[in-house]
Amino acid sequence: MPSSDTRAPSRVTRPSADRTRDRIVVAAADLFSERSFDGGTTREIAARAGVTQPLLHYHFRSKDELWRAAVDSLFERLHDAMDERATGLRGVDELTSAKLRVHEFVTFSARNPQLHRMIMQESKADGPRMDYLVDRHVRPIYERTIEMFESLARRGAVPAIAAPHLYYILTGAGPTMFVLAPECRRLSGLDPSDDDIIEAHADAVCRLLFGNA
Amino acid sequence: MPSSDTRAPSRVTRPSADRTRDRIVVAAADLFSERSFDGGTTREIAARAGVTQPLLHYHFRSKDELWRAAVDSLFERLHDAMDERATGLRGVDELTSAKLRVHEFVTFSARNPQLHRMIMQESKADGPRMDYLVDRHVRPIYERTIEMFESLARRGAVPAIAAPHLYYILTGAGPTMFVLAPECRRLSGLDPSDDDIIEAHADAVCRLLFGNA
DNA sequence: GGAGAGCCTGTTCAATCGATCAGGCTTCTG
């Protein structure tokens, strides 16, 4: 997926600048996802990236554009993970494929909680950032997920529940433990970054959706 | 549950002031939950409440204290709803009682999405506001929910999944559709404030947790 | 090897934030 050109002026870039830009995007994704768009200041993003604050405005026209670059980068990671999983599923039957894709989705959300943190941030109220998220990234995923659930429901592989409800059950049940990882650590003592915990949670979500198989 | 005295100075209050204070707390809960602590400005909260900005500092020592008052008020609503439901469940068997409490929890989350919005806001990173949320409000609920799931699992009423995972599946699958209500409206065309949708979602969550009964 | 474009920093600005303060109006109380 070709991510949009979020660089401010179009110019011939050098490798060192690309690396710096990536560090900024990663720092922005971390901070925006933890502290919200308003709570994440450009100075703290710059500090985490190890650069000065005006440099953010050299690489990105505005804070909004930096936010969009961070979102694009997170969804690119998601598509990379899902595509890689999909290539390993050629010829596999539909139900097994669906289970493994759900499993992959939960695993990805555990290792990249920033994505769902930012969705949760911005989709609670209408606004330009939710427009960007939904129109550009979420809707295609939603459509495909709905199709998947409807097909599975026709075959009786998942309970007869309207697909939009299954969508929000999946996107809620899967990532929440990892979105709220600091709370989870405090409440339960479990470490949501532990591979065994991630695997257990992905299995749990699959069992609830697809039954006890 | 006696909510803490979040009023700044202790003084003899008048009914008109209590009403104003309540309006401020409601406006604060709405705005903080939609826009995060940093994104919700005291001026906009005041505007929504129909008062001037300095009045917030008359009723509350600081923005933090106003935030705590908003959180307290939301959890008070939750406990009122759950307690009222519990009184109607005297003598009912454990499984039916559990189903109805889960159902009530989802219904409440649909009608008061601000609570989970604020939890999602603040529990993504450690900080004083997460301390307040967890220590004062979330932990007791977590403990009781864990006990409930462990008891149900011993009786085979829910799948044999470790209770913390079930907790985050429930608190994710139940409220997310309503936390992200604006997104849901846009994506699916469904209205998450519609009673039929709420009922369908609560039923769906119960069916997944407790089986097809 | 010199010129120019890319990359980055130090300084600074206007806007907006939470918070404070002085003062006026209203309501209770003795």
Added chain:
DNA sequence: CAGAAGCCTGATCGATTGAACAGGCTCTCC
């Protein structure tokens, strides 16, 4: 019916924010 206390507003403060600007260093290319 005064006096006091509660309730609320207008004006304003220092701090912080995103953003802009000028200038210097470095790499590239002819």
